[in-house]
Amino acid sequence: MRIDDALFDGVDLHALALRVGTPCYAYSATAIRQRIRSLIGALGELDALVCYAVKANANLAILQWMAHAGFGADIVSAGEMQRALRAGIPASRIVFSGVGKSEDEIAQALAAGIARFNVESVDELHALQRLAAARDVIVNAAVRINPDVDANTHAKISTGKSENKFGVAIDEARQWFADSARLTHVRLDGLHVHIGSQMLSLNPIRAALQRTAAFWRELVAAGHAIRSIDVGGGLGVCYRAGHDHPVAIADYVGVIRRELAGFEGRILLEPGRWLVAEAGVLLTRVIRIKQGQERRFLIVDAAMNDLARPSLYDAWHDIVPLTREQRPTQAYDVVGPVCESSDIFARARELPTCEAGDLLKIMTTGAYGTSMASTFNSRPLAAEVVLDCGRYAVVRRRQSLDDLLMDERPARDWENV
Numbered sequence: 001m002r003i004d005d006a007l008f009d010g011v012d013l014h015a016l017a018l019r020v021g022t023p024c025y026a027y028s029a030t031a032i033r034q035r036i037r038s039l040i041g042a043l044g045e046l047d048a049l050v051c052y053a054v055k056a057n058a059n060l061a062i063l064q065w066m067a068h069a070g071f072g073a074d075i076v077s078a079g080e081m082q083r084a085l086r087a088g089i090p091a092s093r094i095v096f097s098g099v100g101k102s103e104d105e106i107a108q109a110l111a112a113g114i115a116r117f118n119v120e121s122v123d124e125l126h127a128l129q130r131l132a133a134a135r136d137v138i139v140n141a142a143v144r145i146n147p148d149v150d151a152n153t154h155a156k157i158s159t160g161k162s163e164n165k166f167g168v169a170i171d172e173a174r175q176w177f178a179d180s181a182r183l184t185h186v187r188l189d190g191l192h193v194h195i196g197s198q199m200l201s202l203n204p205i206r207a208a209l210q211r212t213a214a215f216w217r218e219l220v221a222a223g224h225a226i227r228s229i230d231v232g233g234g235l236g237v238c239y240r241a242g243h244d245h246p247v248a249i250a251d252y253v254g255v256i257r258r259e260l261a262g263f264e265g266r267i268l269l270e271p272g273r274w275l276v277a278e279a280g281v282l283l284t285r286v287i288r289i290k291q292g293q294e295r296r297f298l299i300v301d302a303a304m305n306d307l308a309r310p311s312l313y314d315a316w317h318d319i320v321p322l323t324r325e326q327r328p329t330q331a332y333d334v335v336g337p338v339c340e341s342s343d344i345f346a347r348a349r350e351l352p353t354c355e356a357g358d359l360l361k362i363m364t365t366g367a368y369g370t371s372m373a374s375t376f377n378s379r380p381l382a383a384e385v386v387l388d389c390g391r392y393a394v395v396r397r398r399q400s401l402d403d404l405l406m407d408e409r410p411a412r413d414w415e416n417v
C-alpha cells in the first residue's frame with residue numbers, strides 16, 4: 001500500500017471506517033467539484049444545460065452540489081423528481097426520460113412544471129397530449145431517437161441499438177413531426193439521444209450525433225422548429241487503472257461542438273457516471289479468508305446488494321487493501337456474504353496477502369453503487385459519507401434493522417376487494 005492510499009480527500013480511511021463502520025461509501029467532494037468545474041470549463045460559451053443523471057447517484061448531498069453548480073437533472077421516475085426538487089434543482093431544469101413513465105408520474109411532472117419530457121413511444125406521446133390537455137398546459141417534448149448505433153459497451157448498458165427498448169427509429173420520429181400540428185398541448189421541438197453508458201471511445205458518440213444532426217437539419221428544412229438537442233450521457237470512467245482510458249472532457253465537448261455546429265437552440269447533456277464514479281470508494285472489511293477446494297476466497301462485509309455492478313455486468317473494480325505494511329501478493333476471489341455465487345467482486349485477483357479485519361477500498365464506486373443497492377438477504381443499506389479536505393459528513397446513516405422492517409406486518413388486517 002502507498003502511504004496515501006489510506007488518505008482520501010484528506011481523510012484517514014482507517015479512522016473513518018472505525019467511526020462509521022463498514023461497508024460504507026465515501027465520496028470526495030473535491031473530486032466531484034473538479035469534475036463539475038472541468039465540464040463547465042469545457043462547455044465554455046455554448047448554450048448548454050447539464051442535466052445530471054440522477055440514477056447515477058441520487059444522494060441528496062450529491063444532488064445539492066449539482067444544484068449549486070446550476071445543473072439540472074435527468075430523471076426517470078417521480079421518485080427521482082422529488083429528490084431533485086428537494087435538493088433545490090428547479091423544475092425548469094428537469095428533463096424526464098424513460099420508456100415506462102406512468103400516467104401518474106407524467107401528471108406529477110406536469111404539476112411540477114418540469115422543463116421537458118423525452119418521449120420514447122407513440123403511446124407515451126398520446127398520454128402526454130391527453131394529460132397536458134386535461135391540465136390545459138402546453139408541455140415541451142423531445143423525441144428520443146434510437147439511432148441504431150452500437151455503443152461498444154456492455155450489452156446491459158447499451159441503449160441505442162434497434163433491438164433495445166429505448167427511443168424510436170428516425171423514420172417513426174419523422175412521422176411524429178409530420179403529425180405534430182395535431183398535438184395541441186405538446187410542443188414537439190426537441191431531439192434526444194442516449195446510446196449507452198461507460199463509453200471509452202468517441203466514435204459511437206460521434207456516429208449517434210451525426211445521425212441526430214442530419215435529422216435536425218432535415219426537420220428544420222421541413223419547417224419544424226428544433227429548440228433543443230439533448231445528447232444524453234454515457235461518458236466512461238476508469239475502473240481498471242492502466243486498462244481503461246476515458247476520453248478527455250474537452251474532446252467530448254469538441255465532438256458535440258463539431259457535430260452540432262450551426263445549431264441555434266439549447267444543447268442538453270445528461271452525464272451521470274462521469275461526474276461521480278471516480279469520486280467514490282466502497283470501504284469494506286475482511287471477515288475471513290477461506291481456502292476452498294479450488295480457490296482462495298477473501299470474504300468481505302460488502303456484498304452484491306451494496307454494489308451490484310460486478311454481479312450484474314461482470315464489471316471490474318480495482319480493489320486496494322489498506323494494509324499498513326508491505327506483504328507478498330496472493331490470488332483471491334473477493335466475495336461477499338450473500339447466498340449467491342454471483343456475489344463476487346473479483347476473480348483470481350492478485351492482492352497483497354490479507355487477514356481478517358483488514359480494510360479494503362473498492363474503487364470507482366461513486367456511480368451506480370448505492371443507487372442500485374438493495375437489501376437482499378435482509379442486509380441494511382450501507383452508510384454514505386462525504387469527505388471534504390480532511391472533514392467528513394454522514395449523508396446517509398447506515399440503515400438499521402428497524403428501518404428495514406418498518407413497513408412490514410403480519411397478515412392480520414384482512415380486507416375484501
Ligand SMILES: Cc1ncc(COP(=O)(O)O)c(C=O)c1O
Nearest residue numbers: 053097197233234270271272273
Ligand atoms: C437517458 C439517460 N441519460 C443519461 C444517462 C446517464 O448515463 P451515464 O451515467 O453513463 O452518463 C442514462 C443512463 O442510463 C440514461 O438512460
